Amino acid sequence: MEPTINRGLDGINIDTSQICSIDGMKGELIYRGYDISELADKVSLEEVIYLLWEGELPDRQQLDAFRQELSELFTVPTEVIDIFRTLPKDAHPMHAMRTAVSALASFDENPDDVGAANIRRIGAKLVAQFPTFTAAFERIRNGQEPIDPDPGLSIAGNFLFMLSGERPSEAATKVMDVALVLHAEHGTNASTFVARATASTLTDVYSAITAAVSSLKGPLHGGANTAVMQTLEQIGSVEGIEPYVLDTLSQPGGRIMGFGHRVYRVLDPRAIILKEVSRHLAQESGDSKWFEMSLEMERVMDREMARDGKQIKPNVDFFSASVYRMLGFPSDMYTPIFAVARISGWMAHLYEQYGDNRIMRPRLIYEGPMGRAFKPLGER
Numbered sequence: 001m002e003p004t005i006n007r008g009l010d011g012i013n014i015d016t017s018q019i020c021s022i023d024g025m026k027g028e029l030i031y032r033g034y035d036i037s038e039l040a041d042k043v044s045l046e047e048v049i050y051l052l053w054e055g056e057l058p059d060r061q062q063l064d065a066f067r068q069e070l071s072e073l074f075t076v077p078t079e080v081i082d083i084f085r086t087l088p089k090d091a092h093p094m095h096a097m098r099t100a101v102s103a104l105a106s107f108d109e110n111p112d113d114v115g116a117a118n119i120r121r122i123g124a125k126l127v128a129q130f131p132t133f134t135a136a137f138e139r140i141r142n143g144q145e146p147i148d149p150d151p152g153l154s155i156a157g158n159f160l161f162m163l164s165g166e167r168p169s170e171a172a173t174k175v176m177d178v179a180l181v182l183h184a185e186h187g188t189n190a191s192t193f194v195a196r197a198t199a200s201t202l203t204d205v206y207s208a209i210t211a212a213v214s215s216l217k218g219p220l221h222g223g224a225n226t227a228v229m230q231t232l233e234q235i236g237s238v239e240g241i242e243p244y245v246l247d248t249l250s251q252p253g254g255r256i257m258g259f260g261h262r263v264y265r266v267l268d269p270r271a272i273i274l275k276e277v278s279r280h281l282a283q284e285s286g287d288s289k290w291f292e293m294s295l296e297m298e299r300v301m302d303r304e305m306a307r308d309g310k311q312i313k314p315n316v317d318f319f320s321a322s323v324y325r326m327l328g329f330p331s332d333m334y335t336p337i338f339a340v341a342r343i344s345g346w347m348a349h350l351y352e353q354y355g356d357n358r359i360m361r362p363r364l365i366y367e368g369p370m371g372r373a374f375k376p377l378g379e380r
């Protein structure tokens, strides 16, 4: 019998999970039994993290205790922040982020113990510190001093505060929070798979998360949000969208960033919510350029994909680009923002993986030569 090959691990189930369900035909995303479209504007990121990690939404007391736990962990060791000062000013924020996660391991008192209590301790620390070091890098590369976290603020509010030094408005904090909730978890996407596969050797959490950050950076995954904005900036106007899309699609392998998904055959439910957030921000700010361009790109892609009989719709990265632009973030920060959210999902998966581990070891079908006659170096 011919062996089966599933390129890109398409359609492969690596295990069972209690964390997240995605129905790509219905366009449904469920965190621990709750529909994302209900969670998005009704709960905070902290509640979602608690839900992903503990399996239940917290009651008031549990939430207060969890917030307190995280706020006590917000501060990143100075030595790790100082590494940013040695990086070139034009270093990619994802390279800086990967370096920071890796460095944090050396400052942890017990990085290698993968027992349940210790990885939960490290998980809280990473969730609390991702926003702190991401904001610190942004300020350092702009010649500014990092701002200490404010233990009284939420993760979303603190992130905005540590970037600008100003108390964010409730509206901006809410938009940030919704974006982070939407990006917190998404099943066995590439970076989560990488985190689980790395952890499956029983290496430490920091190694698994460093690998996950590396995977997220790619333009086919979390790097797509940056690529979307770079594309919109390059096009520059609503009128430029159609020729750009037609030209790109006419090239072999041409891709429009922010479109398509391995699982969704209908519109990504996160994109539906982010589209409305983007529309709202455009109306509020009076700067509708990026939203209008996004709408036009969606329109042209819908028409072209329908013509080719393909179901290629906007994904989470498409409308998050205009949202982050209107919140004032530089485009290369979009993927780090994704990581600030996704660290919670990565950790939820590591709790499952370490909790019932089997090493991941798939196979390749060898098609190279066999039976070759060896020649010593002098005879080749």
Ligand code: CMC
Binding pocket: 008, 189, 219, 220, 221, 222, 223, 224, 253, 254, 255, 256, 257, 258, 259, 260, 261, 262, 263, 310, 312, 315, 316, 317
């Ligand atoms: N633009 C144009 N055509 C596309 C696109 C796109 N963005 N995405 C897929 N297609 C076409 C592709 O050319 C192929 O056509 P054909 O069958 O004629 O060769 C067909 O759709 C299937 O594509 P695929 O590459 O086999 O699909 P995949 O499941 O392996 O890849 C993907 C999924 C997300 C990598 C891909 O859709 C893509 O490259 N999208 C652009 C990058 C992007 O937006 N990534 C973010 C993904 S969602 C959030 C996240 O993970 O961060």
